Amino acid sequence: MTDRQITPLLELDPDLGLLLAEDRLQAAEGELRVVVHSLDAGPWDAGRLSGASPDHVGMLVLDGVLAREVLVSDTVSTELLGPGDVVRPWRVHDGSSLLRHQVRWSVLTRSRFALLDRRFGVELSYAAQHTWGIDRLSPEQLAQCIAETHGPELVAAAEPYPGAVEVIRGWRAGGHTIHVASHRAPHAHDHTAQWLERIGLPFDELRCDYGKVDWAAGAGIGLLVDDSPVNLLAARAAGLHAATLRHPWNAQLCAREGIACAEDWPALGDALVPLLGQWRVDGGADDNSGRA
Numbered sequence: 706m707t708d709r710q711i712t713p714l715l716e717l718d719p720d721l722g723l724l725l726a727e728d729r730l731q732a733a734e735g736e737l738r739v740v741v742h743s744l745d746a747g748p749w750d751a752g753r754l755s756g757a758s759p760d761h762v763g764m765l766v767l768d769g770v771l772a773r774e775v776l777v778s779d780t781v782s783t784e785l786l787g788p789g790d791v792v793r794p795w796r797v798h799d800g801s802s803l804l805r806h807q808v809r810w811s812v813l814t815r816s817r818f819a820l821l822d823r824r825f826g827v828e829l830s831y832a833a834q835h836t837w838g839i840d841r842l843s844p845e846q847l848a849q850c851i852a853e854t855h856g857p858e859l860v861a862a863a864e865p866y867p868g869a870v871e872v873i874r875g876w877r878a879g880g881h882t883i884h885v886a887s888h889r890a891p892h893a894h895d896h897t898a899q900w901l902e903r904i905g906l907p908f909d910e911l912r913c914d915y916g917k918v919d920w921a922a923g924a925g926i927g928l929l930v931d932d933s934p935v936n937l938l939a940a941r942a943a944g945l946h947a948a949t950l951r952h953p954w955n956a957q958l959c960a961r962e963g964i965a966c967a968e969d970w971p972a973l974g975d976a977l978v979p980l981l982g983q984w985r986v987d988g989g990a991d992d993n994s995g996r997a
Contacts, residue, residue: 868969918940949965
C-alpha cells in the first residue's frame, strides 16, 4: 500500500454530489476529505483489516480492478469490483457461519481507493485550532485518533521538526540531561524509543505515561518543552521554566513571562541560550550544565 494522501472526496468522485442541494454541495466540497491509498497489482492481504471497526463506512474504489473470491469447499465464486464500488473487507458479524469458507482478495490492476472511515468528512484545520480541545470529534473519535497516532506504524513514519534533533544534541553536548516525556500509553514506549534512536535524538530517559508535569517537578527538571497550554501553565505554576513552538492553540501564552516561544526549533534554541547555554556546534558548548 503506497501513496497515502488526503483529497476532497467530491474532487475524486463528483457524481456523489449530483443530488445535493447547492448549499449542501458547497459544504460537502469543503468538508468531505478522505485519505487516498494505492495498491499495486497482486494478492492483497485484506485479512489485516479484519479487526477494523464495523463503524467504518468502507473503501471507495476510485480506479483499477479488484477481485474478491469466496471459496466454499471446491467451489469458487469471484466478484469483480471497480470504480464506484465500496469495499468492506472487515468483519461486520461475530464470525459465525453456516458454511466454512475462505475469502481471497486480488488487485488485478493498480488501484486507488478512498478510505471512508468513521471520521471522514471532519476536517481539522491546523490554522483553525485556536483552543487545546477538539470539539468537532466525539471523545471516542478523538481517543481513536490519538491511539492510531501513537501506534507503531505511524510513529515509525513520523519525521521530527526541522532542527529539533540538532538543538537537542547541542544541549546534550553542553552537559544537560535529556528526559523525553510523552503523553501516551506505556505500551508505546518501545516503538517510541526505536523512533528516537532512528532519528538520532539523544536522550537519557524516555517516559510514556500521563502526568508529565508532576513528574518533572518532582524529579528536579528545570525546563519543560511542550506545546500544550495546560502543561505550560502547570509547569510555570510548579516553578519550572517552560518553552514551546508557537501554534494557534498556544500563541496567547508567548507573551507570558517565563515561557520561551519561537517559530522553529533553531530559534527556540537561540531563545534559550541564557538558560541552557549555546547549542550550536560552531558556537561552542558552555559549561552551564543542568537538567532539561
